[in-house]
Amino acid sequence: MSDPKLSPETIAISAGRPEIKKDGSLNPDISLSSTYHAGGPLGYGRSGNETWSALESAISELEGGQTLAFASGNAAISAVFALLPIGAPVVASDQGYSGTMAMLTSFQESGRLEVRFVDIANTDAVIAAMSGAAFLWLESPTNPGLEVADMPTLIVAARNLSVGVGVDNTFATPLIQNPLEMGADIVMHSVTKYFAGHSDVIMGSLSTKIPELHSRLQEIRKIHGGIPGPYEAWLALRGLRTFPLRFECAQRNALELAKRLSKHPGVSRVRYPGLPEDSQHARAKSFMRGFGAVVSFEVKDGPEKADRICESSHLITHATSLGGIESLWERRRRWPAESTLTPENLIRFSVGCENVEDLWRDIEQAFTNS
Secondary structure, three states: OOOOOOOHHHHHOOOOOOOOOOOOOOOOOOOOOOOOOOOOOOOOOOOOHHHHHHHHHHHHOOOOOOOOEEHHHHHHHHHHOOOOOEEEEEEEEOEEEEEEEHHHHHHHHOEEEEEEEEOOOOHOOOOOHHOOOEEEEEEOOOOOOOOOOOHHHHHHHHHOOEEEEEEEEEOOOOOOHHHHOOOOOOEEOOOOOOOOOOOOOOOOEEEEHHHHHHHHHHHHHHHHHHOOOHHHHHHHHHHHHHHHHHHHHHHHHHHHHOOOHHHOOOEEEEEEEOOOOOOOOOHHHHHOOOOOOEEEEEEOHHHHHHHHHHOOOOOOOOOOOOOOOOOEEEEEHHHHOOOOOOOOOEEEEEEOOOOHHHHHHHHHHHOOOO
């Protein structure tokens, strides 16, 4: 393990390296074997892999807990809910990531879980919904509304009610907040996004400080088969080396573009916790160390205009996803699984690392030419 006093920027570069030896590799190898000689702890390739382990080690040091890599973010989330007994009550955001919401809705319709969807920014409502619940699933800031949960308060309340807590930390990343340090049981990442950062890997991860929980999740991963490929793990670790540099650049760009969009005549509302006038600003500032690199904004002339804007960009890619080094945007309600609470005219803008003036020129021409 690295020195715990090292900064995240240093950890991202130094963690997950092979043991130092003369003429040894600086980077981990890509372990392509599915079969191992008998007598070791793994037994078979579905149980573990040296390349996964290197990535898991690096994420562990960033999040402050033992980490497991999964084939996707959804595979990781599925493993969390597989911990719960049939019919267990779960509290979750009513306008979070559409993949999570679709999964929870499916579980609710089948009777697998009882799901209580709430406004995650309404602390009193969340605490009330936790009465008799088994688990609280937090996503903060939310995707795509960028609502901020009062995580310190909610985690303490959950502890007092004996409710487990999982946090999707994809948008914030450990550069902004560390839910395990606040008392959360599990932290999830879509590694696809900021950690890998190059739009070429689909992966997820779970981190926990609780050894028994880590063992249970590891067994679920093995049984359900939601394992990552070794090459994907190697790519994700390579991407992780520059994660802080990319994220900090994208976050700077996001704040500047949010300020400019808030003054644009074609925009009716900008959602970004970094703006002092944003409804989530005071709460975010109270415990977060930054505001992220996603900006959501509502187009004044409606959803059709929003679609045309996204289709008219030259530099910003019209695509779903986020967290890559390049800028992406889309109208979120074009997806049937998106929450009906998300405005029809809302564009989610994943800000990348391009020159901010180049991005602004593209935004202006997209509004003009649509």
